[in-house]
Amino acid sequence: MTLRVMEVSDIPFAVDLHVRHLYRGFFVDLGERFLEHYHRSFITSAAGVALVGELDGRPAGFLLGTIDEAAHRRHLARLDRVRLIRAGTISLVARPGQASRFLRTRARRYAGGLRTHLKTPGAQRVPTGVLHHVAVEEASRQAGVGRALAHGFTEITRLHGTRRLRLYTEPGNHQAQAFYQGLGWTAWTRQGDIDGRPWAAFVLDL
Numbered sequence: 001m002t003l004r005v006m007e008v009s010d011i012p013f014a015v016d017l018h019v020r021h022l023y024r025g026f027f028v029d030l031g032e033r034f035l036e037h038y039h040r041s042f043i044t045s046a047a048g049v050a051l052v053g054e055l056d057g058r059p060a061g062f063l064l065g066t067i068d069e070a071a072h073r074r075h076l077a078r079l080d081r082v083r084l085i086r087a088g089t090i091s092l093v094a095r096p097g098q099a100s101r102f103l104r105t106r107a108r109r110y111a112g113g114l115r116t117h118l119k120t121p122g123a124q125r126v127p128t129g130v131l132h133h134v135a136v137e138e139a140s141r142q143a144g145v146g147r148a149l150a151h152g153f154t155e156i157t158r159l160h161g162t163r164r165l166r167l168y169t170e171p172g173n174h175q176a177q178a179f180y181q182g183l184g185w186t187a188w189t190r191q192g193d194i195d196g197r198p199w200a201a202f203v204l205d206l
Helices: 008-021 032-044 069-094 096-105 107-117 145-159 174-182
Strands: 002-005 048-055 058-066 128-136 164-169 186-192 198-205
Touching: 002 145, 008 032, 008 048, 008 058, 008 128, 032 048, 032 058, 032 069, 048 145, 058 069, 058 145, 069 128, 128 145, 145 174, 164 174, 174 186, 174 198
Parallel strands: 128 164
Antiparallel strands: 002 048, 048 058, 058 128, 164 198, 186 198
């Protein structure tokens, strides 16, 4: 089992795994082209972490996260917004139902968020990272790939001075929750997302 940094050439593998094994949220519903741009943003962001786990020289899983979520969002607002907006617009035009959902639940918030993240950072704050996505091929799930990816992410964030990590799982996904608790994560609270869907939050203090 080896870990390495995700490369652009790994994105199709990661997107395919994302679509097959992770929650089908709004970004997934926008299609693989948009997801490719979304995954790329974790590679181009200085605050992003994108890892691939390999078994016998073949990709078996991936992880996307941030060492500083606020800094990553500023990167998206400043540098990747044009690519993401273009890809998102194309996807929305081709999917009228998703366009209606976007206008109803996201348009105003995203516009406000863009203005906020374009502002110059203010007072000193404690960097907080987020483990956004981790997925492993079904045939490789007993080989320690997920554990190695999560551990690698934790070590990278610690080296960069991150003080706290967060992640979110579906409330009914007890297997994932037990996995993270076994790695030292602590159940924190339940939070609703922009669509009103509940998520179980976990934190890890470094």
